[in-house]
Amino acid sequence: MIPAFSTLRVRLERLFGRNGVSSSGHEGLSARTIACFKACNDHDLVSALSQGILKRWRQLDGLAVLPIPPGFAEIHGRFDGKALLIRNVCFSAQGFRKLHLEVANLGPGLNILHCVMFPDHSWDLPLFGCDIVTARGRVTAAVVDLSPTAAALDGQWLEALAPLRRFAYATPRDLPEWGSIFSAAVCFVRPGSAEEENAFLKQSLGYLDALLNRKASIIPDGSDDPASLARLEGQRRYCRQQQCNDKTRRVLAKAFDDSWADRYIRELLFDSPQVGAA
Numbered sequence: 001m002i003p004a005f006s007t008l009r010v011r012l013e014r015l016f017g018r019n020g021v022s023s024s025g026h027e028g029l030s031a032r033t034i035a036c037f038k039a040c041n042d043h044d045l046v047s048a049l050s051q052g053i054l055k056r057w058r059q060l061d062g063l064a065v066l067p068i069p070p071g072f073a074e075i076h077g078r079f080d081g082k083a084l085l086i087r088n089v090c091f092s093a094q095g096f097r098k099l100h101l102e103v104a105n106l107g108p109g110l111n112i113l114h115c116v117m118f119p120d121h122s123w124d125l126p127l128f129g130c131d132i133v134t135a136r137g138r139v140t141a142a143v144v145d146l147s148p149t150a151a152a153l154d155g156q157w158l159e160a161l162a163p164l165r166r167f168a169y170a171t172p173r174d175l176p177e178w179g180s181i182f183s184a185a186v187c188f189v190r191p192g193s194a195e196e197e198n199a200f201l202k203q204s205l206g207y208l209d210a211l212l213n214r215k216a217s218i219i220p221d222g223s224d225d226p227a228s229l230a231r232l233e234g235q236r237r238y239c240r241q242q243q244c245n246d247k248t249r250r251v252l253a254k255a256f257d258d259s260w261a262d263r264y265i266r267e268l269l270f271d272s273p274q275v276g277a278a
Helices: 003-016 031-038 044-057 155-165 194-215 226-242 246-255 258-269
Strands: 074-079 082-093 096-105 111-119 127-135 138-147 187-189
Touching: 044 096, 044 111, 044 127, 044 194, 074 246, 096 258, 111 226, 127 194, 138 194, 155 194, 187 194, 246 258
Parallel strands: none
Antiparallel strands: 074 082, 082 096, 096 111, 111 127, 127 138, 138 187
């Protein structure tokens, strides 16, 4: 193992424990932990967004650690001959069955941020999802959305998000074929300047703040309520569609192998909620 990564690994284990995080959710999101995530990449947008997300999670009621499948909390490998480091944390909180943040460094200038907030299906909330990919120090892809667990985001949501969608990015990107799970408010772009990167950061954290503000006013349904079960199926559909992302699978398979990549996607990134999952 490369000495620098060995030192970082020891530091992370002291902060999180060998299985990912400490036993208390709020302890797991200490200021030192947030700073450590910043050190796991070399791009300002990835650092700023990961810190913004973690700081907001730290304020959530009922924050608790979720176990991460063995071997997935901290991952070391090689990608195109360069050292690879992937760091994952997972939590639950009031209104959310799973909060997942992944930050990966696949070599100098090549970084990935992946975040999904899966709501408790008893709560009438969309899924917050955000991804950033950088290559050679430039952002090649950035996407953020509040993806519906029902048929579509309602008018109230679209109205609340409208002020955050006014920035005109120079290079919007087309959604993939499996992108029907996204809402009308999805933002998928290639930010080409510091101004556009700052706009995407503001939009992403704005979407997250809108989600948390709406959550504060919601009274959850019963877990077996028909509306809750419909939202549960909506989350399953979201996970099935995300599992169709061949680009993610190819990158992981290149660094490891096909079997490992499939397990990582199905057990950690987009594990489908089970019947009666809270």
